[in-house]
Amino acid sequence: MSRRHDLELFLKGVDLFRNVSAKDRQWLASYAREKSFTKGETIFLEGRPSDSVWLVKEGRVHLLHYLSEGRAQTTCVMTPGESFCCLPTLDRGDYPATAVAATRASVLQIPTRIFHELMGKSPAMLQDTLCVFGSRLRQVEAKGCMVHDPVERRVAQALLTLQKKFGQTIPLTRQEVADLVGTTVETVIRTISRFQKEGWIRSTRGKIQLLKPDALIQLFS
Amino acid sequence: MSRRHDLELFLKGVDLFRNVSAKDRQWLASYAREKSFTKGETIFLEGRPSDSVWLVKEGRVHLLHYLSEGRAQTTCVMTPGESFCCLPTLDRGDYPATAVAATRASVLQIPTRIFHELMGKSPAMLQDTLCVFGSRLRQVEAKGCMVHDPVERRVAQALLTLQKKFGQTIPLTRQEVADLVGTTVETVIRTISRFQKEGWIRSTRGKIQLLKPDALIQLFS
DNA sequence: TCGGATCTATGATCCAGGTCATACCCTCCA
């Protein structure tokens, strides 16, 4: 099993490229560069000029904005198969957020030029890109609407969203959840403890297990 | 001066269509439908299927999300020449927000189909659309980052942003500013009063005049 | 296997800003 073959196989499973022909995918693979990062390493910084599209191959990558004094606001948690920061590829602007490897991770870097050529060739892929892009915008707007909800709801919402990515067991620390919902560790710890007392979730160090998602959904009615 | 000619002239000044040929613009004009709304009227509702792109021709249009019990979160203030809700046109989804006329307003409705044909014909226009779209995403993300700032800063930021649209004198009520920054009228009134006492702004009923924008900018350093 | 770092937990305190109540003023229009 060659490295190259492995790469093509991975690309085949990526949503963004499902409408790309086998031949083009092969061509694409020849330009993709694989990079590895250790936990906590920065992949790129907000505001820097962009010349690549990125894909998560293994591990977990967070997009975030640094706020004042060490605080961070995480805007997106990316898992294998997801692309990130294609925005600059479309509007030729800078990176809109910082990307950090939240675990040991390997990512693929694809030159903007290659991506553009691919979109030019295939209207279907252009459409797919726009949809990924659109769902990102919708997601960000939806999040913007809940910022004034009480913390309990925001935590519940975050857990439900993460459930879609990770299944029943969510591998995030309370600090990471806090950065994601825009609050402090202490508050997340208290909230999670309450959920646990209710029997809705079970949690161990670095893991949160949803036992009764429906109870969390109930918080919104 | 015919109604039709007036329309074409207006379209010529719209950023989105600056790369469209005179002929195509004429064709576009023949499909655009003008609609008038009185202050407070709803143009379309969040969640409804979309089949049009919209342009503000006269007046002021707000995009917003209704929250619980009468509260509203305004996400965008649109002035003449701006397009809104092209997102569903790209990803074929529903309206991501509600649009209401904040003043008596006239808007242009352009069928999605026509817009698509135009993009298909002109790569330059496709690129322009993506840029408009991208700047919207960037704007929403930027806003998402400041939600945890103190209200004073958010009001200042909102005023500075509005200044870019309206110039020195901003024609919004305190209630409208409150909906925009995600707080209450009372808090905006107190904040604005403070700014006024400092001599940074001057305000009358329904108007806010920025006297020293630099002082507001200073709040961020 | 030890020691530091990271994660989780819990109590005490504080305050920005939401909520409620009241009042005045301006504008519109019946």
Added chain:
DNA sequence: TGGAGGGTATGACCTGGATCATAGATCCGA
């Protein structure tokens, strides 16, 4: 021309959640 509704203003009060402090538990590297 007067009355109703909307915009502005201000005080009193209350609370969700941030902040600070402390400590046990678990993990990991040397």
